[in-house]
Amino acid sequence: FDPTAVRPHTWDFTVKNLDDHEITGSVHTALVIAVKE
Secondary structure: OOHHHHHHHHHHHHHHHOOOOHHHHHHHHHHHHHHOO
């Protein structure tokens, strides 16, 4: 499963504004949100 394919805008925002550690957490959160939706 690729959360970037479902929520590319969320991914872009995370990559541009957070450091590597926070990117990992945000990607996991995006995955959970996508699954719930």
